[in-house]
Structure formats: C-alpha cells, structure tokens
Amino acid sequence: MIYRVYTSPWFQIVLISLICFCCPGMFNALTGLGGSGQVDQTVAANANVALLSAMAGTALFVVGPIFDRVGPRVCLLLGGWTYPLYSGSLLCFNVTGNGAFVIASGAILGIGASFLWVAQGAIMTTYVPESQKGRAIAVFWIIFNLGGGVGSLASFGLNYHSTAGTVSNGTYIALLIIMAIGWLLGVLICPPRSVRVANLQATPEPDHHWQKIVKLTLHTVTDWRVLSMLPLFFCANVFYSYQQNIVNGMTFNIRTRSLNGALYWIAQMFGGLLMGVLLDIPGLNRPWRARMNWLFLFVTGMAIWGGGYAFQRWYDRRAAQGKTQDIDFTQSHLSVGPIFLYIFYGMYDAFWQSFCYWLMGAQSNSPAVAAVLVGAYKTFQSVGGAMAWRLNALDKSPMLQFAVDWGLCMGALVLALPAVLAVTLTSNDSESLDEVHLKNRPVEPSAERRRP
Numbered sequence: 001m002i003y004r005v006y007t008s009p010w011f012q013i014v015l016i017s018l019i020c021f022c023c024p025g026m027f028n029a030l031t032g033l034g035g036s037g038q039v040d041q042t043v044a045a046n047a048n049v050a051l052l053s054a055m056a057g058t059a060l061f062v063v064g065p066i067f068d069r070v071g072p073r074v075c076l077l078l079g080g081w082t083y084p085l086y087s088g089s090l091l092c093f094n095v096t097g098n099g100a101f102v103i104a105s106g107a108i109l110g111i112g113a114s115f116l117w118v119a120q121g122a123i124m125t126t127y128v129p130e131s132q133k134g135r136a137i138a139v140f141w142i143i144f145n146l147g148g149g150v151g152s153l154a155s156f157g158l159n160y161h162s163t164a165g166t167v168s169n170g171t172y173i174a175l176l177i178i179m180a181i182g183w184l185l186g187v188l189i190c191p192p193r194s195v196r197v198a199n200l201q202a203t204p205e206p207d208h209h210w211q212k213i214v215k216l217t218l219h220t221v222t223d224w225r226v227l228s229m230l231p232l233f234f235c236a237n238v239f240y241s242y243q244q245n246i247v248n249g250m251t252f253n254i255r256t257r258s259l260n261g262a263l264y265w266i267a268q269m270f271g272g273l274l275m276g277v278l279l280d281i282p283g284l285n286r287p288w289r290a291r292m293n294w295l296f297l298f299v300t301g302m303a304i305w306g307g308g309y310a311f312q313r314w315y316d317r318r319a320a321q322g323k324t325q326d327i328d329f330t331q332s333h334l335s336v337g338p339i340f341l342y343i344f345y346g347m348y349d350a351f352w353q354s355f356c357y358w359l360m361g362a363q364s365n366s367p368a369v370a371a372v373l374v375g376a377y378k379t380f381q382s383v384g385g386a387m388a389w390r391l392n393a394l395d396k397s398p399m400l401q402f403a404v405d406w407g408l409c410m411g412a413l414v415l416a417l418p419a420v421l422a423v424t425l426t427s428n429d430s431e432s433l434d435e436v437h438l439k440n441r442p443v444e445p446s447a448e449r450r451r452p
Contacts, residue, residue, distance in 0.1 A: 007194050009127040013136050015188055016123045017143035019076060022182020023083040023116060025147015026175040027109075029155060029261060030087065031244055043099040045245065045393035047086075047106030052237070052386035054110025055117075056379050060221070063114040064375035065213040068368050072119035073189040079119075080183030082112025084176045091172035114378060119189070121374025125361035127195050130426060131280065133361040137354050138276020141268060145350070148265030151175055156258035192367045213368075220372040225363065228419040231412035232356050233377045237385035238408055241392040242401040243345045247308075249325075250398075251315065251338055256329040260339060264346035271350025279358045286362065290423035293358070297351055298413050304344045305406040311341050312402045319398075352409075359416075362423050384408070 005011055031048070067075050082105075089105035092098055120140075128136045155171050220226060248260050278293055318324070327334045360373040391401055 006188075007190055009195055010136075010139075012123060012127050012190055012195060013139055014143065015185065016072075016120050017140045019080070019182045019185045019189075020116075020120060020140070020144040021147035022178050022185065023080055024113065025144050025265075026151045026178050026182075027083055027086065028145070028148035028265060029151025030090065030175060031240065042393055043093065043102050045241065045389050046099075047089075047103045048241070048389040049386050049393060050103050050107040051110040051113070052382040052389065054107045055114050056110075056382035056386060058111050059114040059118060059378035059382065060372070060375035061214075061217065063118045064217060064371050066115075067118050067122065067371040067375075068213050068216075071191040072123055073186060073191065075115040075119040076186030076189055077183070079112035079115030080186050081180075082109040083179040083183065085109065087172050087176040087179055091169055091176065094169055094172065110382070114375075117378050118371050118374050121357065121360070121377065122192075122367045122370040123189070125357060125374070126192070126365055126367045126370045130286075130361075130365070134276045134279030134354075134358060137279065137357050137361075138272050141272025141276070141350055141354060145265040145268035145272065147178075149262045149269065151178070152258055152261030152263075152265060156255060156262060160255050216368060217372050217375075220369055221376050225419045225422050226373065226376065228416055229356070229359055230376070230380050231408075231415045232352075232359070233380035234384040235405075235409045235412045236353055236356055236377070236381040238388045239345070239349070239405040240385060241388040242398070242405050243342065245392050246315070246398045246401065247311070247338065247342055247345065250319075251324070252327045252329075252335070253325060256327065256335065259329055260342050263339065263343050267343040267346035268350040271347035272354055274347075275351055275354035275358075279354065286425055287421075287423050290359070290362065290420045293355055294413065294417070294420045297355055298410070300348060300351060301409055301413065304341075304348050305409070307341055307344070308402060308406070311338060312399055316399060359419060359423070 031044070063075065086102075086105045086109045089098075089102045093102050124136055124140050125133060154174060243264075248257050248264075252260060275293070278296065279289060281289060281292075284292065327338070329335050329339065356377060360370065360377060363373060364370060388401070388405070391404065
C-alpha cells in the first residue's frame with residue numbers, strides 16, 4: 001500500500017513541488033527582496049547574470065542528455081546542493097563583502113539549477129495523464145511559490161524593525177537550512193519506469209546512447225512548433241530584473257520589500273491555480289483551450305503592463321527628486337498602487353510560465369522528449385533573463401528596461417501563435433512530437449518476429 005502511494009504520479013508531483021518549495025522557492029524569496037536583500041544591487045545582478053548564463057549553456061545540450069541516462073533522482077541530487085551554497089555566499093557577503101564569491105556561487109547555481117529544473121519539468125509534464133496536466137501545473141505552482149511567500153514573510157518578520165538597507169544574517173541562515181532540506185528530499189523521487197500512469201513513454205534501455213539522445217534533441221528543438229515557442233521561453237524570466245530591482249527594490253524600504261516579496265509569490269499561487277483551471281477547463285477540447293488561454297494571456301498582459309507604464313512615469317518623477325527606497329507599506333497614499341501592481345506582476349508570471357509548461361506538455365508524453373523541451377525552455381529563459389539582468393547591472397534607465405520587457409512579451413505571444421494553433425486533441429496522434437521519439441527507437445526483436 002505504501003509503495004503504491006509512493007509510486008503514484010500525484011505523490012511524485014507533490015514531492016517535486018516540495019523540493020522546489022525548499023530550493024528555488026527560497027531563492028525566489030531572496031531575489032524578490034531586490035538585490036537579494038543588499039543595498040548594493042550590482043553584485044546580486046551580476047550573480048544573476050552568471051547564474052543564467054551558466055544555465056543557458058548547460059540546460060539543453062548537457063543536462064538534457066544526462067537526464068535521459070541517469071533519471072530525475074540523480075539530477076536533483078547533483079543540482080540541489082548549489083542552492084544552499086548560494087545562500088551561504090550571501091551570508092558571507094554580509095560579513096566580509098566578498099562579491100566575487102557571490103558571483104562564482106551564482107555561476108555554480110546556474111549549473112545546479114539546470115539539473116533541478118530539467119528533472120522538475122519532465123516530472124510535471126509527463127507523470128500525469130493528459131487531461132490532468134493543467135492541474136499538475138497548478139499544484140506545482142501553488143506549492144513552489146508558497147516557498148517564496150513563506151521565505152519572504154520570514155524575512156519580513158526578521159527585518160520588521162530594521163532600519164538598515166540589507167537583511168539580517170539570520171535571514172540567510174534560515175533560508176540556507178530550508179534549501180539543504182529540499183536537496184535531501186531528492187532521494188525520494190521515483191524514476192519514470194516506476195510511476196503508475198497511462199501513456200507514460202519511458203525510454204527503454206537500448207535508447208540510452210549518446211548518439212540517439214543527441215539525435216532526439218536536435219529533432220525536437222528544430223521542429224517548427226518548438227521554434228515558434230522559443231520567443232515565449234526567452235521572455236519567461238525577462239521581467240524579473242526590472243520588477244524585483246526597480247519596482248520593488250528601488251521603490252520601497254527593506255521591510256516593505258520583504259512584504260511585497262511575500263505578496264508577489266502568493267499572487268503566483270493564485271495565478272497558477274487560475275491557469276490550472278483554465279488549462280483543464282471541461283467542455284473544451286485541447287486545441288480550443290490552447291487558443292482561449294493564449295487570448296487570456298494577451299489581454300491580461302496588455303492590461304497589467306499598461307498599468308506598469310503609468311507606474312514607471314510616476315517612479316521617474318520621484319527618482320528625479322531623489323526619492324528612492326523610501327516608501328513604507330504604512331504610507332497607504334503612496335504604497336497601495338505600486339504594491340497592487342507588483343502583485344499583478346507576480347500573477348502574470350504564473351500565467352506565462354504555466355502556459356509555457358502546458359504547451360510543452362501538449363507536445364509529448366515521453367519524459368525523454370519532455371526533458372529536451374524543458375532544457376530548451378530553461379536555456380532560452382536563461383538567455384532572456386541574463387540579457388535583462390545585464391541591462392539592470394549596467395544601470396540602464398528603468399523606462400528602457402520596462403519598454404524592453406513589455407515589447408518582448410507581447411511580441412513573443414504573437415510569434416507563438418503557430419504553435420498554439422497546431423495543438424492537437426492528444427499527444428498520441430501522428431502530429432505530436434512523440435512520433436519523433438518513436439522514430440529514434442530501435443525495433444524490438446519481438447516486434448521483428450511478428451512481421452509477416
């Protein structure tokens with residue numbers, strides 16, 4: 001009985017969600033503070049550039065093939081320890097001012113995060129039946145972002161009476177411990193062959209050769225549907241640097257930034273829940289759900305970013321008067337509008353990433369193909385994020401950063417339309433990427449004997 005529960009797909013979905021609650025969830029709590037809780041945001045921005053550059057260089061052609069050979073458990077254990085390392089580097093920076101260690105830890109975390117996110121994406125998009133993929137994404141997004149919310153609330157409590165511009169050492173220590181617990185939970189993840197779910201296409205042992213894995217990777221990422229999704233992937237993290245370092249980091253004081261971080265990630269929980277409902281809505285087939293959710297993403301994006309334009313003009317006027325990092329949540333006449341904008345930014349991030357994962361899940365039921373798709377997602381997401389964090393580190397004008405983010409996001413949605421319109425009723429038909437996977441399999445001897 002215990003084994004049946006352990007190998008059930010939903011137990012594994014909840015388990016990977018808890019791991020992400022502890023590791024990237026706590027990391028999000030740090031970055032959501034603006035400058036990772038530091039007065040000098042340049043070190044944190046450059047660390048994020050190093051992190052995302054390393055992730056971009058490893059997620060697709062390094063970690064994806066390794067995942068196909070060693071499975072999700074080993075990948076999680078290889079990557080999870082880098083999260084407490086990064087929190088420890090920020091603790092060290094608080095004490096010694098060693099910025100080089102923070103940046104180096106960010107680069108190491110980029111490699112580790114590639115292992116974690118490729119494993120997470122493959123589990124989330126293939127361990128449940130097609131009709132439940134939206135719900136799986138919603139469950140993951142709620143638990144994962146609860147990590148950012150809880151971490152930010154803890155920081156809010158620890159820094160409530162702080163008049164300094166940086167968070168306390170205790171904040172970094174607490175997050176480090178939680179991250180280490182998440183890393184150790186990785187030993188409980190099941191390999192695909194042990195999970196009890198229909199249509200899960202586990203890669204047979206003869207397929208575990210580098211040549212076939214590379215061929216599968218190239219076939220998958222050069223498919224025209226995937227190519228039209230790449231701009232969506234590129235923009236999935238492109239707005240973090242502006243939202244976290246400008247909207248939150250340069251507008252509010254430290255305790256309000258902590259509170260805003262909690263509200264941002266809690267909003268992501270509600271956003272993930274809403275998208276889970278919309279992506280699995282009964283009464284609509286999968287192609288129509290794809291089109292309806294694309295339209296929802298476009299309309300809400302224009303509305304939220306339009307509100308962001310009004311905020312940015314207001315921010316520029318205040319910054320010209322030397323007013324930055326000064327608003328407290330108790331100053332309701334100043335704080336209510338920007339705080340609600342930040343909440344909606346968080347919710348829209350959940351809309352965006354949930355839709356990306358659902359589109360990937362609509363391409364295949366194979367963990368091997370899913371690992372390639374998630375690797376591509378993390379690669380291009382990281383390239384976009386690194387570009388944006390570099391703009392922030394170079395101290396480009398906030399209005400320029402805002403305009404780049406808004407324009408890229410809306411343009412990416414338009415470019416993704418061919419992939420959205422090509423979504424089929426099921427991933428098991430001849431139009432799905434599962435055909436690519438099956439073509440790369442060797443013919444089994446038993447099948448050979450059955451031929452006339």
